[in-house]
Structure formats: structure tokens, C-alpha cells
Amino acid sequence: MSGPVDERAIDWVNEGQLGIEVRQGRTANIGGFQVVRVLPTKGRRTVGAWCFVDLMIPPDTIDPHPLEIGPHPHIGLSTATWLFAGEALHGDSLGTEQVIRPGQLNLMTAGYGIAHSELSSAGGVLGVQMWIAQPEETRHGTSTFEHHASVPQIELANGEGSLLVGSFQNATSPARADTALVGVDVHLAPGVSEVDLQPTFEYGIVPIDNPVKVDGAIVEPGWLGMIEAGPNSVRLEAGAGGTHLMFLGGEPLGERIQMWWNFVGRTKEELTDAWRAWQNHDTDRFGPVPSRLARIEAPPPPWLRED
Numbered sequence: 001m002s003g004p005v006d007e008r009a010i011d012w013v014n015e016g017q018l019g020i021e022v023r024q025g026r027t028a029n030i031g032g033f034q035v036v037r038v039l040p041t042k043g044r045r046t047v048g049a050w051c052f053v054d055l056m057i058p059p060d061t062i063d064p065h066p067l068e069i070g071p072h073p074h075i076g077l078s079t080a081t082w083l084f085a086g087e088a089l090h091g092d093s094l095g096t097e098q099v100i101r102p103g104q105l106n107l108m109t110a111g112y113g114i115a116h117s118e119l120s121s122a123g124g125v126l127g128v129q130m131w132i133a134q135p136e137e138t139r140h141g142t143s144t145f146e147h148h149a150s151v152p153q154i155e156l157a158n159g160e161g162s163l164l165v166g167s168f169q170n171a172t173s174p175a176r177a178d179t180a181l182v183g184v185d186v187h188l189a190p191g192v193s194e195v196d197l198q199p200t201f202e203y204g205i206v207p208i209d210n211p212v213k214v215d216g217a218i219v220e221p222g223w224l225g226m227i228e229a230g231p232n233s234v235r236l237e238a239g240a241g242g243t244h245l246m247f248l249g250g251e252p253l254g255e256r257i258q259m260w261w262n263f264v265g266r267t268k269e270e271l272t273d274a275w276r277a278w279q280n281h282d283t284d285r286f287g288p289v290p291s292r293l294a295r296i297e298a299p300p301p302p303w304l305r306e307d
């Protein structure tokens with residue numbers, strides 16, 4: 001992926017400004033499904049409690065791809081699924097079977113343990129899959145699944161947004177939020193939008209289709225534009241084609257998390273326990289999933305391979 005931003009340009013833009021850090025996403029493969037992984041990225045694990053952002057957008061095409069991810073487990077996180085095109089069937093160990101379409105939000109919270117599967121209908125999907133780390137208070141708790149058939153719509157100076165989680169301007173999403181955070185799907189018209197920020201939040205701007213200037217720093221599609229906590233507002237500028245982007249933020253987590261495979265914990269021992277439970281078909285922790293897809297086996301954790 002090439003873009004007009006080089007290191008020198010970033011340094012120049014950042015000089016005397018708010019300190020926008022720009023990180024390039026990388027392509028990854030999930031069960032044959034090409035994604036662009038924006039978070040975690042080198043040296044940056046979280047934006048607020050957001051700890052994982054995959055754009056389900058093939059880097060080489062705008063065509064939807066089929067999504068077929070068999071039953072697999074999660075602990076210590078919420079998954080937020082938001083589609084731009086197509087539809088997918090979510091199944092989980094709570095017994096949920098739920099179709100999701102563009103404009104709708106699936107929010108699954110794992111707590112101590114949940115298993116789920118995702119299967120797109122004919123034609124495939126475009127969208128974004130995000131994880132939110134759970135805080136200490138809830139991460140050992142019971143799992144929940146929420147489907148929101150619609151989410152609050154918000155107006156921006158030069159665009160509009162769908163509020164997935166948290167609060168933004170005068171709106172609050174009905175979706176569960178275990179930490180102070182915000183997630184908005186934003187469509188900007190060409191031109192400048194001044195967006196209010198919560199000074200205690202850090203933010204990540206993730207363009208989907210076209211680049212956006214974040215206080216003058218160019219952020220390309222599939223990249224992460226980071227705004228550290230502090231400022232009261234940010235200037236977003238879209239080019240002639242406008243921009244579709246994800247606007248994510250939250251209070252810095254304040255806890256050091258450990259992520260491996262589909263698990264978020266605090267220690268390797270916790271991750272190992274979850275891995276063993278899945279390998280041992282421990283249905284007390286990870287129940288059966290209504291899905292015709294094959295179960296996904298976990299690789300051994302690297303710290304066990306080294307022994």
C-alpha cells in the first residue's frame with residue numbers, strides 16, 4: 001500500500017500540533033478471508049478499551065468475500081460486528097442464532113467464556129470486526145449477546161454518523177459498555193468537520209474508503225490515526241470523494257492486557273487455562289454452538305511450544 005505520507009511528512013505535520021500518530025494496517029488472513037488488521041499494531045495495543053480492529057475489506061477488491069468462521073472461543077472481551085454490505089449469521093453457545101445486516105450491531109460479551117461462529121449469506125460481506133477489552137470488574141462474569149436492529153444516528157457539521165457504542169454529542173447507544181468509550185461509523189462529505197473530543201479519551205481514526213486529514217496528518221484507508229488524550233476537538237478533512245471512517249475512542253484502559261489467539265486476559269496462565277478448556281471440549285466454559293461449520297482448533301500457545 002503506498003500513500004503520500006512519508007516519515008518526514010508525518011514529522012512535519014506533527015510539529016506543534018496535537019501529536020497525531022499514524023500507523024499503517026497490515027493484511028491478515030482469517031480462515032481464507034482477507035482482512036486489514038488496524039489494531040493491535042506495532043507498539044500500540046489499545047485505543048481506550050478497543051483492542052482489535054479488523055476491516056473485513058479485501059485489500060485488492062471492493063467485492064464482498066464469503067465469511068465462514070467456525071465455532072471458536074473468546075474470553076475477556078466483547079466483539080462488535082458492523083457490516084457495510086451483505087449479511088451474516090451469528091451463532092453462539094448461549095443458543096443465539098441471529099442474522100446481522102448493514103446498520104445493525106451485534107455485540108457479544110465473552111466474560112469468562114463463550115463460543116461462536118459467523119457465516120455470511122451468498123455474496124459475502126464487507127464490514128468491520130472489533131474487540132473491546134473487558135475491565136477487571138466484568139471480565140470473569142457471565143457472557144451476553146446483544147443484537148441492535150438500529151443504532152442512534154448523529155449529525156456532524158459536515159457529515160453523519162451511526163453511534164455503535166458509548167456516548168457522542170447528545171446521543172448514547174443502547175449497547176452495553178463496560179468502560180467509558182465511543183465507537184461511531186462516520187460518513188464525511190468533502191470539506192472540514194470540527195469534531196468535539198472528550199479530553200480524557202484517546203482516539204483512533206480508521207478510514208475505510210478514502211483518506212482523511214486528521215489535524216492535517218493524512219491517514220489512508222486501513223491506517224490508524226491516533227489522537228492521545230488531551231485535546232477538546234479535532235479537525236477532520238475529507239477530499240473530493242468524501243470519507244467513510246470508524247471513529248473509536250475511550251478512556252485509556254489503565255491495565256496491561258495480554259492477548260493471544262481469541263483470548264484477552266492479564267496473564268499467560270489465564271490464556272493457557274482458556275486454551276486447555278477449548279482443547280478439552282470443556283462445555284462448562286465453552287458450550288456448543290449452533291453451526292454447520294467445523295470447530296476451529298487452537299494452536300498451542302507459543303510459550304508452551306518453547307518449553
Ligand code: MN
Pocket residue numbers: 072074079116262
Ligand atoms: Mn470471534
